[in-house]
Amino acid sequence: MGERQIELEVLRYNPETDSEPRFQRYSVACRDEWVVLDALNHVKETIDPTLSYRWSCHMAVCGSCGMMVNREPKLACKAFLRDYQGVIRVEPLAHFPIERDLVTVIDDFMDKLKRVRPYLIPKQEKPVSEGEYRQTPAQLKKFKQYSMCINCMLCYAACPEYGLIPKYIGPAAIALAHRYNQDSRDGGRDQRQQEIAATEGAWECSFVGACSEVCPEHVDPAGAIQQVKIKSTVDWYLEHLMPWVKK
Amino acid sequence: MGEEMSRKPYVRKFTSEWIFRHPRYLRYLAREFSCLFIGGWTLLMVWGLKRLAEGPAAWAAYLEFLKSPASIAFHVLALGFAAYHSVTWFNLTPKALPLQIGEESVPDAAISGAHFGAWAVLSLAVLYFAGAF
């Protein structure tokens, strides 16, 4: 294992001095096995301490270090330098406002996450004395995949509909709503439908599928969204054509 | 320190450049453009129904019209795009309609495969009963 001279082209933006972002080139000696995050840390430690970016776990579980690497949404800790040739272009995650350098304003996502009520809403309140909620492996399987979301927002950066329609609730929020709807302990689907089956919910999705392709945890939000569309459509036709049928 | 930081978030303009960010977006547009050919071909068939209703001479003229180079070119493109629609649709079906039996998910390949199989059988049946072979 050796070293490699890496050229990074990083989008910089200082809200206190800049009217718009600009690219800055860094040339940094990196080890072969490094990821983009290591290169950024090396830049910050040895070349330019003003470079700002979010990161934490360095092992693709915290979801902090999402950014565009050569125009593709990636976790910087999971983007291996060995997979890139030439100049590596690093930009903040697409479709979010830039706070500073590679740090984005994520308020929109946090707000949407809250709106879908990403917590168990039991059908009936059960006191602790009545014991725990029991769940079979089959019941767990129905929602487990969608619980793996680390809120990294790569899916929002990949989704052209979110770029086009800022009001769109977006892949992760819908996938998380779906995770709770699919949980046998939950009874809150009707409440979540008000958000995810609204116009700005699943219906803005055109099944591009980019979200699922970039998701580092293989949540498959695109699949979740289509399942929401189908269930919502069946509900709608039952409600309007056969109102006597209870859901 | 002691001064408040002033925030001035920068909103990047969203343009159609997203189409070229990755080949998957071009493939998506190709899939979406299949609608022009499937819709266009269907309109062509509606025109054929009109000519069919107008009698044997009109129908013969319609069949002749189908033989024009423009029509042949359109048909070849339409066949390609329609097949692309089918392939993408059936590959996406397991995502929209997952099947869980007990603790296991039925593999995506099985669900798609069943659809491709049905597509093949149906197509052969249509061609056979139409007397294409």
Place this chain on the structure above:
Amino acid sequence: MATSNKPIVWGPFAAGGTLTAFITPALILLTLLAALGQAPDLLAYERMHAFAGHWLAKVALAGVVFLSLWSAAHRLRITCYDLGVRADTAVATIVYAVALAATGASVLYLARI
């Protein structure tokens, strides 16, 4: 926010997309053969007229026409929006109107067969 009425237009789109995925390529192949001068037997006037004369075939043909045109119309609407055309209501009105008009026309023609 209330749940949307999008299912009205999405339901037929999904049905039409599925239908066209299964049968449209084979049907295009039939008319392509005709275009190349190798028209299959069914496309001869007598057989085609007899086929389309049956009430069941008329219902089926009208249904295939409607679902095919509707799903194409809906997809075209979405694509226009994807490519930056902002006037979604206008585009939707036009594409769905064309789909419905052409379906209506096909019903008229089928009635005359």
